[in-house]
Amino acid sequence: MNMLRSAIALLLLVATPLRAEVQIQTITSPGGTDIWLVEEHSLPFTALEIHFEGGTALDRADKRGAINLMTGLIEEGAGDMTAQEFQAAREALAASYEFDSYDDGLTISARFLTENRDAAVDLLRQALNEPRFDQDAIDRVKGQVYAGIQSQEKNPNRIAGNSFYGAAFGDHPYGSNDSGTIDSVRALTREDIVQAWQDTLVSSRAHVSVVGDINAEQAGAVVDALLGGLPKAGPDLPPHVDFGLTGGMTVVDYDTPQSVALFGHSGIERDDPDFFAAYILNTILGGNGPQSILMEEVREKRGLTYGAYSYLVPKDHAEMFLGSFASSNDKMAEAVQVVKDIWADVSANGVTQEQLDAAKTYLTGEYPLRFDGNGPIASIMVGMQVQGLPPEYVVNRNDYINAVTLDDVNRVAAYLLKPDQLHFTVVGRPVGLETTQ
């Protein structure tokens, strides 16, 4: 077999004083798929991650939930094996395959032993390339999806999300629950599921990483076996969409003792030059657990919540700056006010040099610790590919963090944090809060 090595970059991840080494090889399989590989032969197994760009946002018109349902059916029989036969074969190999889909991607996390790698890969190949979508499996998994949807309808966090994202994104796929509704799922046919499979598992949209007891030639063969038979092109990705919610409050009545709040406004793109400054800003504001301003003010000082967090959410087709917390119904109003005040204060006055330095030491020290196993490394490498980052990023990333100045962070805080644009969606019976017009 002819292995075309388009590039071999041996990278050392050295973040003083740490001495981690992650040697990333970037190779191209004989079939033409780019693969990021880390050879780690000390344990006799391999972790494989595949990420197909697109995800449930590719659901066709009136077919909401098709890709989610299809994802649940990939492991329900393939080739000449029924669902039970397929799973019995997988269990006998002690391999694991996890399939998941979300707005922007469909992901496969697999791990398999060296001693039966060929058989484990062939089983996964059949799942991806020859799924059966038998009617009895469709009916059974639909039953599970209905149960999931019903559960979401009574889960305050999901109720908040459905309300918030629906108002923010309307008819765009981001605006609706990707499980679909009971009605939309009930109407899905086998043809719809086959279509969803062809639309989503598209080889040109696949990003692949392999970590473990495997070499470049073997990795190339594995990836070609898995992806070689899939469609090369898929339907257009959805368009970019602006965050459509304006400042205000939406209260969704739900009889439960503790209200949950989801809040936010528009955000920043992952490839914006200011992204690192925004990332550090979020770390200080609500990204870094107990050390964040939100945790200090809402939990530590006032005991209004068990946890308050903020998140930068750069999706493929929209950007958000979000946050969440839960407070007992009689405390929610005060907690909301504290969060609003923090937002206004940091937007107007910025953060301090001390806060910035603490965030930098945390972020730069924490980064190398993430590379602590085959599974985590495979996952990180596929994430980098999805974000369009080069392998060198693992070496340079801490330099990007360290290059951010206090002026950068506070300049970004001034335009990115928009106190008057902050929309809160609160689910529960919060005392003293009402939906604004």
Add this chain to the structure above:
Amino acid sequence: MFRRLITAALIGSAPVGAAADAVTAYTLDNGMDVVVIEDHRAPVVVHMVWYKSGSADEPVGSSGVAHFLEHLMFKGTEKFPEGSLSEIVAANGGSDNAFTSYDYTAYYQRVAADRLPLMMEMEADRMNNIWLTDDFIATEREVILEERAQRTDNNPGSLAREQMMASQYLNHRYGVPVIGWRHEMEQLDLADALNFYTNYYAPNNAILVVAGDVQPAEVKALAEQYYGVLPREDALPPRFRPEEPQQTAERRLTYVDPRVSQPYLVRSYLAPERDPGDQSDAAALTYLAELLGGSSFTSVLSVKLQFESQIAVFTSAGYSGGSLDDTTFALSVAPAEGVTLSEAEAAMDAALQEFMARPIDADRMEALRTQIKAGQIYGKDDVEGLANQYGALLAQSLTVQDIQDWPEILASVTPEQIKEVAARVLNRDQSVTEWVVADREDAK
């Protein structure tokens, strides 16, 4: 989606052992146990201190105090005041947290390996020198009440489980929730927290687990330097808990909560745990759980209730042998649309009867043995997971030898053993059956 829960449960219950060659254990002169697990692939260390005291060791009437103290332990010491413990960990690029269970309270930091001495210095300091005032109490009590609201009061499944455990245990403290009963949590004060601290936070009641890119000899020297100097607590209370009496009556509960989206039933049986030098019943029960409900495709309950009939939308079995005292073996079934809980329970019991009457499928046994073996390999990819297992099991009175014997004990389990222990444990007189519904109308 229920499916993902099943997958997670299967992986979570995968029996994992650790290679003997990567684990070093010793005891300091003051009685503190030390376990070092080496993994040199990444320059990371997980540093944990496990106290062999948890919620089941709390005084009657002060439920939640073990967990409350766990929160207060982050307030600081004279040397590291005002939350600076966590700040210092973060400033060193690490993260820290803690957790409380029935049998233990544990504190950990995950940090670059060369920062280990600092972590030890801080953790050793707060073992002896916690500095608490009444100012902290009121606010932090609000935080744990919000935590209870988030984890339990806002979650009908958690509330249902709380009631079930209270019925399962007639005398033992496992019947009281780890987070505490709300009315008792509201009364917790500084004295309650300090009493628990004074009684139990001592080196001879603690286990140090250090896992990652470290050498055992270096860890030993550091442990002696930082922890070895702490005084032994000679007045450590004996670890005596009220034991369960003979249970002779089946209990049946109905939990009604409009927030329940999917009716389901749970059957919980009192079951033996892993004991020092005596783990074979627990090993057989581990297989029994896998055979009955570990796989959503090939286990008895899924085959009978989801494939051969469409009685259920979800089935599972759960058993974890890690426990100081008697634990539970649980089955659960969520009926499909149009199926009543009575019908689902009858189908579950029929499936159990049929399992007992027939030989155990040899292929399934073989597949489980393969998965156990593979679990040891996959488990080594996660050194933090190994550290957690060692810490928990040691705090639950097992020895390092017991933990290292476990894979071999699992591998040698026979179908006859499984049948024998199943006949003994699946005893309705020692069981609780709970129906969880949104409306009393659904309880039929």
